[in-house]
Each structure stands twice: as structure tokens, then as C-alpha cells.
Amino acid sequence: MNNTVLELENISYKYKNDLILNKINLKINSGEKIALLGKSGSGKTTLISVLNGTIKPTQGKVKLFNESFEELDRKQKSKITTIWQDLRLIEDLSAEQNVNCGLLAENNFYFAFKNLLNISSFKKAHKYMKLCRLHNSIYDKKIIKLSGGQKQRVAIARSLIQESNILLADEPFNNLDPKLITTIKNLLLENVDKNKTKKSPKTALVALHRLDLLNDFDKVIGIRDGKIFFNIKRNNLKKIHLEKIY
Amino acid sequence: MNKLKLNYTSLSFLPILVCIPLGYQLINNIHFGGFKLFQEFLISAFNPKIDNEIIITVIKRLNETILIGFFSWLVSIIFGAIFGIISSNIFYKIFNIPNFFYRILRFFLTIIRSIHEVVWGILLMQIYGINFSIGIIAICIPYIAVNSKVFAEQLETIDYKSFESINQINAPKFSSLITLIWNPIINTFKNFGLYRLECSIRSTVILGIFGIGGIGTSIFLSFQTLNFRELWTYLWSLAILIILSGLIFKKIKFNTTNKILSIFFISVFFITTLFSFSYFLYFIFNNNFENFNSVSSLFKSSSDLGLFDFLKLILETIILSLLSTGIAISLPPLVIGIFNNNTSKIFIKIFAFLLRLIPTPVILLTLLTFNNPSVSLAALTLGLHNAGITSKLLFTNLDSQDKRNYIAMKSLGISKKTSWLLGLFSQQAKSYLAYCAYRSDIIIRETAIVGVIGSVGLGWQLQESLSSFAWQEVTLVLIAYSSIAIFGELINGKIKNGLT
Numbered sequence: 001m002n003n004t005v006l007e008l009e010n011i012s013y014k015y016k017n018d019l020i021l022n023k024i025n026l027k028i029n030s031g032e033k034i035a036l037l038g039k040s041g042s043g044k045t046t047l048i049s050v051l052n053g054t055i056k057p058t059q060g061k062v063k064l065f066n067e068s069f070e071e072l073d074r075k076q077k078s079k080i081t082t083i084w085q086d087l088r089l090i091e092d093l094s095a096e097q098n099v100n101c102g103l104l105a106e107n108n109f110y111f112a113f114k115n116l117l118n119i120s121s122f123k124k125a126h127k128y129m130k131l132c133r134l135h136n137s138i139y140d141k142k143i144i145k146l147s148g149g150q151k152q153r154v155a156i157a158r159s160l161i162q163e164s165n166i167l168l169a170d171e172p173f174n175n176l177d178p179k180l181i182t183t184i185k186n187l188l189l190e191n192v193d194k195n196k197t198k199k200s201p202k203t204a205l206v207a208l209h210r211l212d213l214l215n216d217f218d219k220v221i222g223i224r225d226g227k228i229f230f231n232i233k234r235n236n237l238k239k240i241h242l243e244k245i246y
Numbered sequence: 247m248n249k250l251k252l253n254y255t256s257l258s259f260l261p262i263l264v265c266i267p268l269g270y271q272l273i274n275n276i277h278f279g280g281f282k283l284f285q286e287f288l289i290s291a292f293n294p295k296i297d298n299e300i301i302i303t304v305i306k307r308l309n310e311t312i313l314i315g316f317f318s319w320l321v322s323i324i325f326g327a328i329f330g331i332i333s334s335n336i337f338y339k340i341f342n343i344p345n346f347f348y349r350i351l352r353f354f355l356t357i358i359r360s361i362h363e364v365v366w367g368i369l370l371m372q373i374y375g376i377n378f379s380i381g382i383i384a385i386c387i388p389y390i391a392v393n394s395k396v397f398a399e400q401l402e403t404i405d406y407k408s409f410e411s412i413n414q415i416n417a418p419k420f421s422s423l424i425t426l427i428w429n430p431i432i433n434t435f436k437n438f439g440l441y442r443l444e445c446s447i448r449s450t451v452i453l454g455i456f457g458i459g460g461i462g463t464s465i466f467l468s469f470q471t472l473n474f475r476e477l478w479t480y481l482w483s484l485a486i487l488i489i490l491s492g493l494i495f496k497k498i499k500f501n502t503t504n505k506i507l508s509i510f511f512i513s514v515f516f517i518t519t520l521f522s523f524s525y526f527l528y529f530i531f532n533n534n535f536e537n538f539n540s541v542s543s544l545f546k547s548s549s550d551l552g553l554f555d556f557l558k559l560i561l562e563t564i565i566l567s568l569l570s571t572g573i574a575i576s577l578p579p580l581v582i583g584i585f586n587n588n589t590s591k592i593f594i595k596i597f598a599f600l601l602r603l604i605p606t607p608v609i610l611l612t613l614l615t616f617n618n619p620s621v622s623l624a625a626l627t628l629g630l631h632n633a634g635i636t637s638k639l640l641f642t643n644l645d646s647q648d649k650r651n652y653i654a655m656k657s658l659g660i661s662k663k664t665s666w667l668l669g670l671f672s673q674q675a676k677s678y679l680a681y682c683a684y685r686s687d688i689i690i691r692e693t694a695i696v697g698v699i700g701s702v703g704l705g706w707q708l709q710e711s712l713s714s715f716a717w718q719e720v721t722l723v724l725i726a727y728s729s730i731a732i733f734g735e736l737i738n739g740k741i742k743n744g745l746t
């Protein structure tokens with residue numbers, strides 16, 4: 001059985017005259033926890049945007065479950081969840097409304113409408129916000145009024161509520177204190193058991209700068225100037241690898 | 247030698263130069279025949295007629311005005327929002343519709359917007375005859391287009407990144423759309439929607455002068471019969487209505503997190519949408535089109551209007567717009583700056599209020615008592631009325647501004663007027679000019695009103711052509727109007743971009 005979840009075939013992305021991603025080939029298998037390393041400006045965010053379909057590559061093919069991304073329907077595409085580096089919350093909605101946005105894909109228009117009127121149920125949203133250690137006094141506060149770390153966790157809760165098994169996270173530990181980092185890391189990497197019947201393992205690709213957090217990952221990918229320099233098991237990571245990319 | 251340097255402050259005063267040609271023509275056209283009338287008009291302001299009979303008339307007429315004003319406001323704000331949404335970038339991005347449609351829709355709305363509600367009113371009355379709903383429809387047509395522009399502009403401010411993130415969640419498209427636009431739409435309703443009610447009421451009054459009914463019609467009739475005391479009763483009662491509605495809306499703060507209120511608003515939204523849509527259908531299918539047949543002669547009738555005459559009318563309309571804009575820009579800062587003390591301020595405010603209150607046709611008719619009709623007189627009318635509006639904005643901004651600079655300059659021994667100019671006004675000049683640029687768009691459209699009454703420019707030609715059923719001429723005039731307005735809007739867009 002082929003258990004490749006996401007696949008990049010010869011991906012290049014050009015912005016004006018800059019080649020930001022350069023011929024990237026990558027296979028992400030089901031259940032893999034991958035850390036994406038690379039210095040600032042190396043193309044991590046761009047790679048993640050290509051993986052979730054936000055950026056159309058100039059060249060190459062993105063495949064999800066062995067099918068070309070463009071041919072998939074909405075429901076299938078929604079199986080990926082993303083935590084953005086710049087969070088991308090809706091600033092003038094409340095924290096709980098933003099978290100509920102994660103449920104929009106599996107609900108109808110009426111749910112979206114009730115969410116805006118504050119008459120939908122926030123039970124699930126609150127559950128995930130609590131897991132992210134968000135205090136209930138901020139549930140109905142607008143995003144603009146939150147601190148950096150609070151915003152970060154609202155974005156994380158919005159992703160978790162999607163209960164998706166494919167996670168793309170771009171520096172999700174920004175703005176968090178050491179204790180919170182451990183909590184959040186476990187939440188992000190633990191398996192999701194949506195239907196309570198069969199356990200499907202979580203696949204995660206996490207861009208990060210903190211080398212001390214690598215222990216929980218199976219694989220490490222190093223990227224520099226839009227090129228993959230190494231794609232190896234974590235146990236095989238040597239100092240020389242890191243010297244190449246930093 | 248110092249070079250004359252153009253900055254925002256001097257640019258605010260420079261347009262007053264229009265007064266030179268304007269004054270010249272006005273002085274040449276002066277006549278003393280109606281001076282007594284003018285005097286009587288002024289005196290009557292302090293002695294309006296008050297008895298049982300007129301109070302009953304006032305209530306009845308005001309009722310009509312409020313009804314037309316309110317319904318046209320409600321319908322135009324709701325459909326304005328709907329058209330605003332479907333002519334906004336975000337709508338096209340979410341639904342992946344080619345940009346081509348977006349351009350067509352926007353262009354169509356621009357054309358509709360370029361024609362003043364009075365012109366729509368005159369046109370519709372000619373086709374369908376006078377009736378209550380014509381007033382509402384005439385106001386709604388351009389208002390929907392104006393409102394849709396404001397809503398669309400607000401929707402352009404939505405962060406592209408939040409669009410991308412919602413898009414990545416892969417929600418149903420309508421869910422994504424409503425989640426993104428909800429707050430910008432609600433805020434536009436709050437900040438802009440209520441102000442539009444006042445505009446609707448003013449437009450209803452103007453349309454009343456052209457026969458649609460309500461207090462405007464009474465104002466016009468009492469002027470025609472030279473019943474100035476009665477005229478002022480109507481004007482003052484209109485003033486009370488406008489002040490009251492302003493006060494009420496200042497008090498109302500509607501909270502979108504209040505469930506019952508939200509549900510109420512949403513029901514109003516759907517009922518209005520459904521009702522106006524079905525009324526629209528009813529209107530289309532249940533009207534007698536007898537007069538409408540004359541429209542079909544549009545392609546047959548030949549025009550007596552020579553090309554030269556026509557160009558002259560266009561030129562007149564442009565000059566009229568320029569002169570009025572000059573007055574509307576420069577008069578308020580000049581007057582406020584020269585008479586810079588507390589007593590004068592109160593008088594200026596009252597005068598500005600009167601200029602806003604009295605409908606332009608009435609101002610023009612009053613001025614006609616001692617001056618022959620001319621482009622300058624029409625420009626003076628339009629300029630004064632709009633100066634009433636720009637000065638209100640200027641006062642509000644100046645009052646809320648930090649006065650430390652001004653006080654510091656005065657304490658240095660700099661004269662009061664100079665300190666006002668450099669310490670207070672200079673900081674407002676840029677935003678004031680930006681507002682005036684927006685205002686001049688409106689002035690171009692309003693040339694229609696004074697044109698009809700003051701027999702200048704395209705407005706007058708429109709009236710003439712309509713009454714002789716020369717539909718080809720009517721079409722020509724409308725096209726000319728749109729072109730001027732659209733052209734003006736383009737230039738103003740450039741100026742506004744430069745200012746912000």
C-alpha cells in the first residue's frame with residue numbers, strides 16, 4: 001500500500017525574477033512528523049503555501065493522496081490544516097468566532113451565519129481553547145485586543161478544531177513560553193481520533209527555528225535558497241548538516 | 247524674491263479667485279425690481295405663519311416626506327450593500343469569476359450614479375406620471391449606486407491574508423464570503439448608513455420641489471404664490487425634522503452582539519429585499535406605458551439642437567461646476583478665518599445651517615429676485631449650499647483638533663488670524679481638500695437642479711427637451727451628463743489619491 005499523503009514533483013516557484021523554490025521533490029508519508037529547518041528567507045513559508053494550495057507553483061505538481069491538487073474537491077482539500085506564521089486571523093471577530101471558523105468546512109452556510117451572530121454553539125471551540133490554555137476571559141474578546149501569545153494560541157485552536165490529520169505549521173511556537181511550548185507541541189503532534197473507530201496517525205510538517213525541539217520529530221528537512229539540502233531521519237542529523245543550511 | 251509656494255493651505259484659498267468673474271457677471275445682472283420681495287423673504291424668517299390649518303398641512307406634508315425619505319433610504323442602503331458586495335474584489339476572488347464582469351458592473355453603477363436623482367425623477371415622472379412610488383424609485387436608483395460604491399470601498403480594505411486563510415479552510419464559498427465581509431458591512435451601516443437617511447430626506451425635499459409631493463412641494467408652492475411666512479413655516483419645520491433625526495441617531499448605538507436586535511435587523515433586511523423586489527416586478531408589469539411609447543420615437547425624432555448649442559451647454563455645465571466648487575472650497579476657511587471669534591462663530595454656524603437647510607432651488611429663486619438668471623448666479627447658489635456642507639465638516643474637524651500649536655503661536659505675539667491659519671487650519675488643509683474633492687463629484691451632479699430652475703446648462707435643456715418629448719435630445723443630454731460626471735470623477739480620483 002502506498003501511504004504517501006502529500007507529494008511535490010519538481011516544484012519551482014518564481015516571483016518576478018526571483019526563483020524562490022527551486023526544483024523541489026518531496027514525499028510526505030502518512031504518520032511522519034517532519035521538522036522543516038532553514039534560515040530566514042530560505043523559503044519555508046513559501047513551501048508550506050505551495051503544499052496547502054494557496055500558492056500555485058510556476059512549475060511542477062502538488063499531489064494530495066496521489067491526486068493532483070487542482071482536481072480535488074473542497075471536502076478533500078479541507079483535510080489539510082495550516083497554522084500560518086502570520087496567523088491570519090480575522091481581526092475584528094472575537095477569539096471564539098475565529099476558532100469556530102475552523103468548523104466552516106464541515107458545516108453549512110447557516111452555521112457561518114450563526115457564528116457571526118454569536119448564536120452558534122461554542123462548546124467545541126471552548127474545548128480546544130482550553131486545551132491551548134486560553135483563559136475563558138478572552139473567549140469573546142476581539143483579536144485586536146489579545147496579546148501576541150494569546151493570538152498565537154487562538155490560531156492554533158482554530159487549526160486543532162478542524163481535527164485534521166495533516167498539519168502544516170509555520171513556526172507555531174512563536175510568542176510562547178517554555179511550558180506552553182511543550183503543551184502545544186504535544187497537542188499538535190498527537191493523533192486525532194475523529195470517529196473514535198480507527199486511529200489514523202497524524203502527519204505533520206512543522207517549520208521551526210528551535211533545534212532543542214527536534215526530539216519529537218522523525219525526520220528533518222533542511223532547505224536553503226529554495227532548495228532542499230537534506231531530507232533525513234532525525235537520528236542521522238549531524239552538525240555538518242546544520243552548517244550547510246545556516 | 248520669494249517664490250509663491252503652493253501647499254495645501256494656499257490651495258484651499260486659491261479657488262476663491264472664481265469670485266472675480268462671478269462677481270463681474272453678477273453685478274452686471276443686478277436689478278432692483280424684486281428687492282422688496284427679498285426683504286420680505288428675510289423678515290418672514292422671524293415671523294413664520296403659525297395657525298391650526300398650517301400645522302395640519304405641515305404634519306401631513308412632513309409625513310409624506312418622511313415616508314418617501316425613509317423607504318428610499320431603507321431600500322437604497324440594503325440594495326447598496328448587496329450591489330457593493332457583488333461589485334467588490336473579494337466576491338470575485340471567492341467565486342473565481344473573471345474580472346471582466348466586475349469591470350462591467352462597476353462601469354454600469356458609475357453611469358447610474360452620475361445622473362442626479364432629480365434627473366431620474368423628472369424622467370420617470372414624464373414616463374409614468376406623478377405618483378408616490380416614483381419619488382422612492384427616483385432616489386433609490388442613484389442612491390443604490392452611490393451606496394454600493396461606499397460598501398465596495400470598505401470591502402476592499404479586507405486583508406488579503408485573512409482571505410487566504412479562510413480559503414485554505416475550504417469552507418463553502420458563501421460561508422467564507424459572509425465571514426469575511428460581516429464586520430466591514432456592519433461598520434459601514436453604522437458609520438455611513440445613518441448619515442444617508444438625512445441625505446434621503448433632503449433629496450425627497452428637492453424632488454418635492456419638482457412635484458413629487460411632501461414638504462418640498464409645499465415649499466415651492468408657497469414661494470410661487472409669494473407666501474413667504476408660510477414658506478418659512480415649512481422651512482423651520484423641516485429644520486426641526488432634520489435636527490431631531492440627527493439627535494435620535496446620535497443616541498442610538500446598536501450592538502451587533504445583541505441577539506434580538508440582530509434578528510430584527512436581519513428580518514428587516516429580508517422583508518425589504520423581498521418586498522422591493524416584488525414591487526419592482528409589479529411596477530414593471532402593471533404600468534400603463536402610454537407615455538412610454540414616446541420613448542420608442544427616440545430613434546425617429548430629429549433634434550433641433552445644433553452641435554454648437556450642445557457644446558455650449560456642456561461648457562456651461564462644466565463652468566458652473568468649477569465656479570461652485572471654487573466657492574464651496576474657499577469660502578468656509580476664508581470666512582471662518584477672518585471672523586475668528588466666538589460670537590461670529592455662532593452666526594457662521596447658523597448661516598451655514600440655513601444654507602444646508604434651504605433647498606438649492608429656493609436659494610436660487612430668492613437670488614433671482616434681484617439678479618437676472620446667469621451661470622454665475624446658479625454657481626453662487628450651488629457654491630453657497632455646498633459651502634454650508636463643507637463648513638460643517640471644517641468646523642467639526644477644527645473643534646476636535648489639538649489646539650496647542652495655535653495657543654503657542656498666539657502667545658508668541660503672532661496675530662490671531664495668522665495663528666489660526668498656520669497653527670490650526672494648515673493641519674486640516676489636506677483632509678479638507680480631500681473631502682472637497684469628493685464633494686465636487688456631488689456638485690457636478692447637482693448642476694442639474696440649478697440648471698433646471700436657473701435656465702443654464704444641460705439641466706435646462708433636459709427640461710426643455712422633455713416637455714417637447716424630444717427623446718433624442720433627452721438621451722443626448724443624459725449621455726453628456728454622465729460623461730461630465732464620470733470624467734470629473736476620474737480627475738477627482740487622481741486628486742484624492744494625491745491627497746491621501
Ligand SMILES: Nc1ncnc2c1ncn2[C@@H]1O[C@H](COP(=O)(O)OP(=O)(O)OP(=O)(O)O)[C@@H](O)[C@H]1O
Pocket residue numbers: 015020038039040041042043044045046047085
Ligand atoms: N509575497 C512575496 N513577494 C515577494 N517575495 C516574497 C514574498 N513572500 C516571500 N518572498 C521572498 O521569498 C523568499 C522566501 O520567503 P519565505 O517567507 O518563504 O521564507 P521563510 O523561510 O519562511 O523565512 P522566515 O523564517 O523569515 O519566515 C524570501 O527571499 C522572500 O523575500
Ligand SMILES: [Mg+2]
Pocket residue numbers: 044045046085170
Ligand atoms: Mg516564514
